[in-house]
Amino acid sequence: MSRFPLVQAGDGERVEIVGVDGGLSVHRKFTDLGLAPGQRVEVVTRQPGGPLLLAAGDTRVAVGFGLAMKVRVVSVASRGKWNGRLPGLEAGGGGLRWTLTGRRHQSAQVEE
Numbered sequence: 046m047s048r049f050p051l052v053q054a055g056d057g058e059r060v061e062i063v064g065v066d067g068g069l070s071v072h073r074k075f076t077d078l079g080l081a082p083g084q085r086v087e088v089v090t091r092q093p094g095g096p097l098l099l100a101a102g103d104t105r106v107a108v109g110f111g112l113a114m115k116v117r118v119v120s121v122a123s124r125g126k127w128n129g130r131l132p133g134l135e136a137g138g139g140g141l142r143w144t145l146t147g148r149r150h151q152s153a154q155v156e157e
Contacts, residue, residue, distance in 0.1 A: 047119070050118075052113040060121060065082070
């Protein structure tokens with residue numbers, strides 16, 4: 046199972062987010078979009094060198110090229126069958142709680 050940047054995923058490909066490269070501001074931007082490691086998303090459309098439109102359940106999220114370069118994913122086919130559910134509705138440890146639309150209920154306390 047090999048990790049690759051989200052920008053390398055093709056239209057219609059289903060992937061699982063496994064991590065984000067970058068500092069605190071990159072992680073904050075990532076979570077502000079309602080995305081989290083362990084979450085499965087589908088690439089709806091992508092523009093070469095431009096943004097990607099992702100589907101996470103019933104929610105659509107546009108991710109810019111720069112951020113998509115820092116998001117590491119694996120193909121869902123290599124991790125198991127896609128079930129269409131959003132894993133990690135309650136992300137433990139950081140205090141984040143997620144709804145089905147991917148919005149945050151509580152903000153995480155971040156230690157630097």
